[in-house]
Amino acid sequence: EIVLTQSPGTLSVSPGERATLSCRASQSVSSRKLAWYQQKPGQAPRLLIYGASSRASGIPDRFSGSGSGTDFTLTISRLEPEDFAVYYCQQYGSFPITFGQGTRLEIK
Amino acid sequence: QLQLQESGPRLVKPSETLSLTCTVSGGSISSSNFYCGWIRQPPGKGLEWVGSIYYSGSTYYNPSLKSRVTVSVDTSNNQFSLKLTSVTAADTAVYYCAKITAAGTVEYWGQGTLVIVSS
Numbered sequence: 103e104i105v106l107t108q109s110p111g112t113l114s115v116s117p118g119e120r121a122t123l124s125c126r127a128s129q130s131v132s133s134r135k136l137a138w139y140q141q142k143p144g145q146a147p148r149l150l151i152y153g154a155s156s157r158a159s160g161i162p163d164r165f166s167g168s169g170s171g172t173d174f175t176l177t178i179s180r181l182e183p184e185d186f187a188v189y190y191c192q193q194y195g196s197f198p199i200t201f202g203q204g205t206r207l208e209i210k
Numbered sequence: 211q212l213q214l215q216e217s218g219p220r221l222v223k224p225s226e227t228l229s230l231t232c233t234v235s236g237g238s239i240s241s242s243n244f245y246c247g248w249i250r251q252p253p254g255k256g257l258e259w260v261g262s263i264y265y266s267g268s269t270y271y272n273p274s275l276k277s278r279v280t281v282s283v284d285t286s287n288n289q290f291s292l293k294l295t296s297v298t299a300a301d302t303a304v305y306y307c308a309k310i311t312a313a314g315t316v317e318y319w320g321q322g323t324l325v326i327v328s329s
Contacts, residue, residue, distance in 0.1 A: 147257065149317065152311075153313075190256065190257055194315060197270060198259060198272050198274075199259040201256055203256045
């Protein structure tokens with residue numbers, strides 16, 4: 103099983119600034135099959151990024167993903183108030199499909 | 211717009227079976243590109259893939275739950291279901307039904323339903 107470790111656990115950033123979230127896999131993620139989701143309180147998660155760097159439909163271009171192998175990053179270039187939420191990475195390159203434990207992005 | 215809605219008992223006793231149904235509207239689960247599944251989230255915790263089923267009928271279950279979980283499809287009612295046997299308090303979670311892409315990402319989510327395991 104691929105274990106995904108997200109860091110930091112909580113990230114405090116001011117609106118308008120950049121946020122960088124990390125997801126590290128315990129072994130290489132096949133074919134960059136790494137996705138990112140955003141979850142707000144009381145809501146289901148929403149797919150942001152798939153294939154490590156492709157934005158899902160309707161996702162603003164301030165969200166970008168990068169990385170390969172075992173190290174992946176989600177960058178939010180200019181934080182808007184609605185971006186403060188919990189973010190999860192997911193690997194879907196091998197069974198079992200697994201998620202990271204999440205990074206909480208909070209307003210500084 | 212595709213919509214998914216979970217339904218089922220919100221309270222289940224320990225050792226009993228958790229049963230949930232997901233009703234799909236705005237699309238047909240009989241179509242060849244419809245993969246569906248269940249993901250759960252214990253209160254205040256992260257996400258866990260429970261199981262999924264593909265239009266071919268093949269299923270995939272999380273090995274940590276494999277002996278207890280069954281996902282099935284009812285194409286006549288455009289629904290799919292989850293059964294989890296021998297539940298314990300550790301199975302208390304929000305259960306989401308989902309439409310999954312062929313690759314394995316979650317494209318659409320239900321709103322989620324909290325199931326509590328307690329006597």
